[in-house]
Amino acid sequence: xxxxxxxxxxxxxxxxxxxxxxxxxxxxxxxxxxxxxxxxxxxxxxxxxxxxxxxxxxxxxxxxxxxxxxxxxxxxxxxxxxxxxxxxxxxxxxxxxxxxxxxxxxxxxxxxxxxxxxxxxxxxxxxxxxxxxxxxxxxxxxxxxxxxxxxxxxxxxxxxxxxxxxxxxxxxxxxxxxxxxxxxxxxxxxxxxxxxxxxxxxxxxxxxxxxxxxxxxxxxxxxxxxxxxxxxxxxxxxxxxxxxxxxxxxxxxxxxxx
Ligand code: PGA
Numbered sequence: 424x425x426x427x428x429x430x431x432x433x434x435x436x437x438x439x440x441x442x443x444x445x446x447x448x449x450x451x452x453x454x455x456x457x458x459x460x461x462x463x464x465x466x467x468x469x470x471x472x473x474x475x476x477x478x479x480x481x482x483x484x485x486x487x488x489x490x491x492x493x494x495x496x497x498x499x500x501x502x503x504x505x506x507x508x509x510x511x512x513x514x515x516x517x518x519x520x521x522x523x524x525x526x527x528x529x530x531x532x533x534x535x536x537x538x539x540x541x542x543x544x545x546x547x548x549x550x551x552x553x554x555x556x557x558x559x560x561x562x563x564x565x566x567x568x569x570x571x572x573x574x575x576x577x578x579x580x581x582x583x584x585x586x587x588x589x590x591x592x593x594x595x596x597x598x599x600x601x602x603x604x605x606x607x608x609x610x611x612x613x614x615x616x617x618x619x620x621x622x623x624x625x626x627x628x629x630x631x632x633x634x635x636x637x638x639x640x641x642x643x644x645x646x647x648x649x650x651x652x653x654x655x656x657x658x659x660x661x662x663x664x665x666x667x668x669x670x671x672x673x674x675x676x677x678x679x680x681x
């Protein structure tokens with residue numbers, strides 16, 4: 424049986440200019456080959472103004488490299504200053520869209536409700552939502568992460584109650600993003616089980632795939648490989664800082680398969 428390709432999701436945030444994105448994309452053939460060799464997909468998520476740069480660069484590399492957006496408006500088009508119309512993502516053949524990232528929640532007013540609205544609209548347009556959930560440091564310290572995740576998922580479970588298709592849920596603890604810290608592997612597994620229990624109960628018609636994000640790097644690879652070994656439900660990794668440089672990114676991909 425063919426196994427589904429593992430996903431490496433490069434979240435470039437606002438870290439690259441258009442010129443830098445263009446430069447990175449010169450290496451697309453090499454990246455495509457590497458992804459093909461390991462049976463993985465690389466989802467490249469640049470900031471909004473560089474989406475078309477990545478789209479144009481990927482025209483001949485559609486087997487293993489895909490375009491992802493970092494967010495979208497809660498409407499196909501509409502009066503939402505600063506947001507990307509979902510129909511533009513359709514025009515750009517965008518395959519994935521990250522929603523509910525903790526930075527969007529913190530700086531752009533993303534809420535659990537807007538995430539739920541966006542997820543349903545994206546699915547209707549054939550774009551796979553990558554929904555980020557996770558607790559803040561204080562919730563981790565007080566052992567209330569499960570409560571936070573249940574709250575984050577509640578509107579989503581309602582909006583997707585009658586939908587079919589595939590949705591990606593990334594467990595991304597806020598306190599692990601960009602800090603070099605990752606939770607204990609058993610803890611991540613516990614959160615995966617928690618997410619699965621909620622989604623199985625409320626959105627059982629959907630296929631839910633689980634991702635981990637937060638300080639994925641060369642130094643966290645050894646621990647994360649344990650997660651890979653013990654959690655077959657892990658479908659991919661969301662990578663911020665360590666995805667910016669080609670060398671770091673390729674090193675991570677290679678280490679994943681050691
Ligand atoms: P990081 O970011 O890998 O730099 O921690 C991950 C993310 O924010 O998606």
